[in-house]
Amino acid sequence: MNKTIHAAGHPLKGSLQVPGDKSISHRAVMLGALSEGDTHVTGFLNGADCLSTISCFRRMGVSIELDQHETEVVIHGRGLRGLQKPEEILDCGNSGTTTRLLAGILSAQHFDSMLTGDESIQKRPMKRIMTPLHEMGAEISSLHANDCAPLVIHGQSLHGIRYASPVASAQVKSSILFAGLYAQGETTVLEPTLSRDHSERMLRALGAQLDTRILPDGRAEITLLPGATLTALQEPLEVPGDISSAAYFISAALLIPGSDILIRNVGINPTRAGILDAYRAMGADITLENQRLAGFEDVADIRVRYSDTLHGTEISGAMIPRLIDELPVIAAVAAGAEGRTIFRDAQELKVKESNRIAVMVEGLRALGMRAEETEDGMIIEGQGPQLPSYAARIDTRKDHRIAMTFAVLAMAGGRESAIELIDADCIQISYPTFYNDLYRLIG
Structure with missing residues (x-):
């Protein structure tokens, strides 16, 4: 049009x-799905990108309810190990956030999966997440061998790493941290400068042990300790x-x-x-x-x-x-x-x-x-x-x-x-x- x-x-x-904030809305669905208990979200962004995230998690067995205006959402969490193998390819639409963050989560599952998206997503660079996920033990590849979606993921056991990201990217950082929820050992991400920290704030609120330090040279060091169990918030999660x-x-x-x-x-x-x-x-x-x-x-x-x-x-x-x-x-x-x-x-x-x-x-x-x-x-x-x-x-x-x-x-x-x-x-x-x-x- x-x-x-x-x-x-x-x-x-x-x-x-x-x-509502798009970044926070995405993360509320993802981490709500991985939490124990029900997460009630208010102010959710009902744009196409965030609805793509909901669609992907529904295809993995997560029950998600939206009100008639699609701005209040209830995610019935299944815990870190509760996702089910999707019967179809997961379509992320136009959402780079959905694609990259979900790749981190799927890398540690007990099933295989594939992520794709629209024409734009299939041109956007995915090597920036594939490289650190490979270092964690993930089996993730580009279907067309061009470092773009569709991504083929064979779920594996992962181990923590210390990764120096060449770019200050919240999507790269979050993909690694979300994979780190399943990893053996600490997971640390170093960024040239601190990128948006919605993932870190939400992870802490849900019970993860996570530390952020700004180093003398200006780099940010974010460390996630292993063994976390995410627990849904008792009060509604308000998206500004x-x-x-x-x-x-x-x-x-x-x-x-x-x-x-x-x-x-x-x-x-x-x-x-x-x-x-x-x-x-x-x-x-x-x-x-x-x-x-x-x-x-x-x-x-x-x-x-x-x-x-x-x-x-x-x-x-x-x-x-x-x-x-x-x-x-x-x-x-x-x-x-x-x-x-x-x-x-x-x-x-x-x-x-x-x-x-x-x-x-x-x-x-x-x-x-x-x-x-x-x-x-x-x-x-x-x-x-x-x-x-x-x-x-x-x-x-x-x-x-x-x-x-x-x-x-x-x-x-x-x-x-x-x-x-x-x-x-x-x-x-x-x-x-x-x-x-x-x-x-x-x-």
């Missing part, structure tokens, strides 16, 4: 609550709003004159909230209200006001893992700032649902903006406040984050702006009601 987004023409006003979804509203409010919005109940886990630091470094008017701890996650309401003094900055190094999914929309805001914004150390964007660096540079140029792709990032020459009118047809590459980013740019453009998004319905992956929520804020 294609969709044309027009300039807002008015400020964004009011408040909203974005859907996804800061990656909130990012589009934050960005739109910064770019559209006169805007003043409040986004309620957003997760601000320090390993995820890099976008707030980046925007503040650019001069954005963003404040946190009602800060609190919801379960084991940091939460706040985010107040955002239009900022006509945005300026360029450099985003690189340890900041990148804290905002990796938000980089496309940050690039969009950089186009509406004064001066140059440089993105470095962001080569991970090339292996997401699309090559997000190339797609962003191509799209910004189509709008008449100055953007340059580099080996590990991009350079955006800001247009300054009050973006001009533009008209373009943007191929989203079926990437939900590209679609939402250019929807923001369409609304922030001059009065005559209109952007046609090809495959605009790809937002179903993470935010099915995005377009409606965005239009609802127009004052």
Whole structure:
């Protein structure tokens, strides 16, 4: 489905609550299934990716109930050894999280299995998890010998390892730690810098013994002790709003004159909230209200006001893992700032649902903006406040984050702006009601 987004023409006003965090929703289903007892989840993200995770676990004998809105979920845990051999290939859809984390779990089961996904998943790199899982004793291979899905997994007994990951990736780390739940001996992951730590927080809450240390050189060392039994929480597991979804509203409010919005109940886990630091470094008017701890996650309401003094900055190094999914929309805001914004150390964007660096540079140029792709990032020459009118047809590459980013740019453009998004319905992956929520804020 294609969709044309027009300039807002008015400020964004009011408040909203974005859907639940995608990363936490995935992990709640997976670890809930491996726990003893029932896990009640509220605020679950009912996007296609998380529903793929539910589908996979149902095929392995886990009973999972959803309410009519698919935002409250009850997972009837079967314990670490309770999964059953699926009768069919497990289809992960478009979800890299489902594919990589589930591969770690399946590597230690008493049965064989196969993981596949859509065309995009079958192009995304899986060697990054296959290598450490092999070191743990797993038998996992790529069906087409190209280090991509479909993945063929022969369940084995595993042993713990000490693995230095070349990338700060929560998916790599979590795949290893989830396999480590079954391993003999300690499992340790070293990361160049700490990636999002939702898995670690949830594992601790469910009873696993896990230690995180930041080493003098800045690397993160995460160690899981063997022999854990996961026990379901007595109280509901509350999933906060996804800061990656909130990012589009934050960005739109910064770019559209006169805007003043409040986004309620957003997760601000320090390993995820890099976008707030980046925007503040650019001069954005963003404040946190009602800060609190919801379960084991940091939460706040985010107040955002239009900022006509945005300026360029450099985003690189340890900041990148804290905002990796938000980089496309940050690039969009950089186009509406004064001066140059440089993105470095962001080569991970090339292996997401699309090559997000190339797609962003191509799209910004189509709008008449100055953007340059580099080996590990991009350079955006800001247009300054009050973006001009533009008209373009943007191929989203079926990437939900590209679609939402250019929807923001369409609304922030001059009065005559209109952007046609090809495959605009790809937002179903993470935010099915995005377009409606965005239009609802127009004052």
